[in-house]
Amino acid sequence: MQDRKFYTEANRVSWNEAAPRHEEKNQQRLLQDVTRTDFNALEPELAETLNRLDIQGKRVAQICCNNAKDLLSVIKMGAGSGLGIDAASAFIDQGNELIKATDYQDKMELLVSDVYDIPNEHSEQFDIVLTTVGVMSWMPDLSAFFKVIHNLIKPGGYYIAEEMHPVLLMYETDDHGVSRPLYSYFKQDPWKDTVGLDYFGHVEYESSPSYSFQHKMDDILMAGINLNMNLKYIREIDRDISNFCMDLENQEAKPPLGFNMIMQKQG
Secondary structure, eight states: OOOHHHHHHHHHHHHHHHHHHHHHHHHHHHHHHTTSTTOOOSOHHHHHHHTTSOOTTOEEEEESOTTSHHHHHHHHTTOSEEEEEESOHHHHHHHHHHHHHHTOTTTEEEEEOOGGGOOGGGTTOEEEEEEOTTSGGGOSOHHHHHHHHHHHEEEEEEEEEEEEOGGGGGEEEOTTSOEEEOSOTTOOSOEEEOSOOOTTTOOOOOOOOEEEOOOOHHHHHHHHHTTTOEEEEEEEEOSOSSSSSGGGGGOSSOOOOEEEEEEEOOO
16 A cells, blocks of 8 residues: 555546546537536436435535536535535536536636645535545545545535445456456455546546545445444445446346435534
8 A cells, every 4th residue: 555645646647637538528518518407417316315405505515526517416406605626627627617608606616636635724614515426435545535524514514425335346347248246345455447537438548547445334434423423314226326337237136336325514
């Protein structure tokens, strides 16, 4: 294991490399779609989870926001304002284009930052902090990640997570598109990936290395519990929400593929 900054910087570089590929596939369509009043890019389970809370007028932060389409969706659902944070400046640039297209400059702000280095001026400024699929597995230090989240939330506020289920990281897809368990659920060393991050077209390309980490479900829950955060809701999902090992959705003996979770910071 290297130190934390080694991994976050490597992932930042690899994620920036992926940005033009994502932009080519999605940006022009998104620039049109986001102007619709009913635009919502969220998975239905996440939209339902958000609606378990009163988000109207609330201030929301999304960590690792990609191009901010999900945060923009939350604003369109009625949240008052939002801050999106991502380490990759190229995705932040795409997000700012979407914000301009919707004329939401007065409601949304985007920040380029390593997740572990978010400025203290944002401490306890948000009613809700959101993360979506793929964020946790890129975090080399899960406990420190939860401390960042806890620090951003106002007393009594909420953390909402949408994630691939940690069981899913046991699987790998072979050359025939069949996914089988190859790794221990208790794997401790990181995965190193140099075939790119095109999870839309699934086109492999030679990329700078990115690293992901296995965090078990008890790791995730205890990271919040150890900060005296209360688990208010959890839901396991039986369909593909991550574009990873997608064939498992159709297997009769399928594992859990994703989950949604709400934790509350004590007031």
